[in-house]
Amino acid sequence: MSQYDSLKEECFESNLLLPEFKLIDLTFGNVSVADPAKGVFAIKPSGVDYRQMMPGDMVVLDYEGKTVEGNLRPSSDTPTHLRLYQAFKGIGAVVHTHSRNATSFAQAGRGNSLFWHHPRGLFLRGCAGDPCAHRGGNRAGL
Numbered sequence: 001m002s003q004y005d006s007l008k009e010e011c012f013e014s015n016l017l018l019p020e021f022k023l024i025d026l027t028f029g030n031v032s033v034a035d036p037a038k039g040v041f042a043i044k045p046s047g048v049d050y051r052q053m054m055p056g057d058m059v060v061l062d063y064e065g066k067t068v069e070g071n072l073r074p075s076s077d078t079p080t081h082l083r084l085y086q087a088f089k090g091i092g093a094v095v096h097t098h099s100r101n102a103t104s105f106a107q108a109g110r111g112n113s114l115f116w117h118h119p120r121g122l123f124l125r126g127c128a129g130d131p132c133a134h135r136g137g138n139r140a141g142l
């Protein structure tokens with residue numbers, strides 16, 4: 001039993017919503033969920049198929065970027081998630097998607113604001129402006 005089990009469970013459940021709502025393909029995209037009081041966030045492991053992922057695979061890091069729990073490599077986007085937690089105190093989650101709309105905007109070279117501020121946290125839009133749909137529920141707003 002770890003003090004981070006519920007954080008990892010919430011991070012795991014949030015990550016599974018990305019393929020469910022077709023916000024990513026393959027192993028792309030990632031969600032991290034933070035516990036600002038403990039000064040840590042959980043993030044999906046890098047390169048792991050969403051269908052094979054387990055809650056225990058989530059990697060927990062502190063706000064200095066040091067892994068405090070987890071054996072797998074954290075997402076390759078961890079430095080971006082970390083920078084957002086450092087810059088925006090108290091945000092509860094960061095969602096990075098590769099949705100078709102955002103990718104189309106990006107490919108068309110039609111950018112948009114990168115961030116989408118939402119009461120439940122700060123969301124990285126997709127490549128160029130497709131906000132992660134807010135469907136209520138957990139800290140990631142999915």
Ligand SMILES: O=C(CO)[C@@H](O)[C@@H](O)COP(=O)(O)O
Nearest residue numbers: 027028029030046047075076
């Ligand atoms: O944006 C990208 C790559 O362009 C990442 O979301 C994607 O490769 C996922 O990487 P991880 O499996 O989270 O390390």
